[in-house]
Amino acid sequence: xxxxxxxxxxxxxxxxxxxxxxxxxxxxxxxxxxxxxxxxxxxxxxxxxxxxxxxxxxxxxxxxxxxxxxxxxxxxxxxxxxxxxxxxxxxxxxxxxxxxxxxxxxxxxxxxxxxxxxxxxxxxxxxxxxxxxxxxxxxxxxxxxxxxxxxxxxxxxxxxxxxxxxxxxxxxxxxxxxxxxxxxxxxxxxxxxxxxxxxxxxxxxxxxxxxxxxxxxxxxxxxxx
Numbered sequence: 001x002x003x004x005x006x007x008x009x010x011x012x013x014x015x016x017x018x019x020x021x022x023x024x025x026x027x028x029x030x031x032x033x034x035x036x037x038x039x040x041x042x043x044x045x046x047x048x049x050x051x052x053x054x055x056x057x058x059x060x061x062x063x064x065x066x067x068x069x070x071x072x073x074x075x076x077x078x079x080x081x082x083x084x085x086x087x088x089x090x091x092x093x094x095x096x097x098x099x100x101x102x103x104x105x106x107x108x109x110x111x112x113x114x115x116x117x118x119x120x121x122x123x124x125x126x127x128x129x130x131x132x133x134x135x136x137x138x139x140x141x142x143x144x145x146x147x148x149x150x151x152x153x154x155x156x157x158x159x160x161x162x163x164x165x166x167x168x169x170x171x172x173x174x175x176x177x178x179x180x181x182x183x184x185x186x187x188x189x190x191x192x193x194x195x196x197x198x199x200x201x202x203x204x205x206x207x208x209x210x211x212x213x214x215x216x217x218x219x220x221x222x223x224x225x
Contacts, residue, residue, distance in 0.1 A: 008041055025114035025169065026053040028187040030094045033080055035068070043068040050080040051096065057109040071097060071181065077108035081183060090126045090152040090185040098131065098182045099173040110184070111170035118164040121193040125171075126152040129182030132174065137193030143194050152183070156194045 022028055034049040047056050050066035054080040057063060067076040069088060074112045079097040081088035089095045098108040116135070123133070123140065126148045133140045140157035148154045 008095050022122075022189060023115045024166075025112055025116075025187075025189075027051065027112075029092055030080075030096055030185060031092050033094045035082070037068075038065070040156065042097065043070075045080070047078075051078075051110065053114045054110050057107070057111065059106040072101070077106060078110050078202045087150070088181075088183060090128060090148065090150050090183055092185070095126075095183050095185040096171075098171070098184060099129070107174055108174050108182075109170050109172040111168050113166070113168045115166045116159060116162050116169075117189050119191050120163040120189040121158070122156045122190045123159040123169075123187070124154060124156040124190055125187040126185040127153045127155055127183065130174070131155075131165035131182055131184060132172045133172040134168070134172065135159065138162075145194070148186075152185070156190075158194050159189065160193070 022163075027034070030051065032052045034045070034052070036045055038044045038046065044065050044067055047054075047062075047064050047066050050068075055062055056066065057075040063076065063078060065076060067079045069079070069082050069084070071077070071079050077099065081095040081097050083089055083093045088097060096110055098110065099186050123135075124145065125133075128151060133142060140159065142155045142157050145154040148210045170183055
């Protein structure tokens with residue numbers, strides 16, 4: 001009985017620590033979506049049900065309606081990707097889709113205001129396509145950190161200068177010249193910093209040199225005594 005109480009207390013502490021790690025932001029993995037479809041047919045739901053905590057924009061105009069599993073040309077610049085088809089979901093059951101056909105002359109954005117947790121060094125997220133990220137109106141330079149699940153890429157930005165500050169976090173796709181679809185998921189704040197671009201290059205060259213060295217040793221013929 002005592003062990004069960006201890007485990008329960010530990011679970012509560014871990015859950016609270018996890019919530020604190022994201023500051024006052026919420027629904028950063030988009031898993032709080034509610035699939036309550038609007039009357040009249042079609043895969044439309046309210047923006048507040050699709051993305052609790054977030055505000056969606058077409059240009060500078062807030063959007064109230066979201067289409068599920070696709071962008072309707074010029075109508076919904078931000079859409080909700082459900083687990084079907086899974087090709088549009090980067091992780092979990094839901095992802096955010098920004099931009100797409102018919103949106104060549106407007107930006108598509110998803111934004112939320114909150115406080116970045118104290119001690120944060122970086123902002124990281126999964127993306128399929130190219131996005132711009134802003135905090136409190138400041139553009140955050142992005143670094144490619146590696147490949148993620150379902151053909152996504154992991155990007156990160158140095159957020160240390162804004163740790164503990166309140167402001168709007170915005171993910172935005174510019175006017176689409178090729179009608180490309182951009183997908184966003186798993187936004188996190190991390191105490192781990194972003195490696196400098198030079199450091200990433202050095203690490204890559206070091207790994208390549210080590211691999212070539214090992215291959216050279218394997219290919220070297222054995223000497224006879």
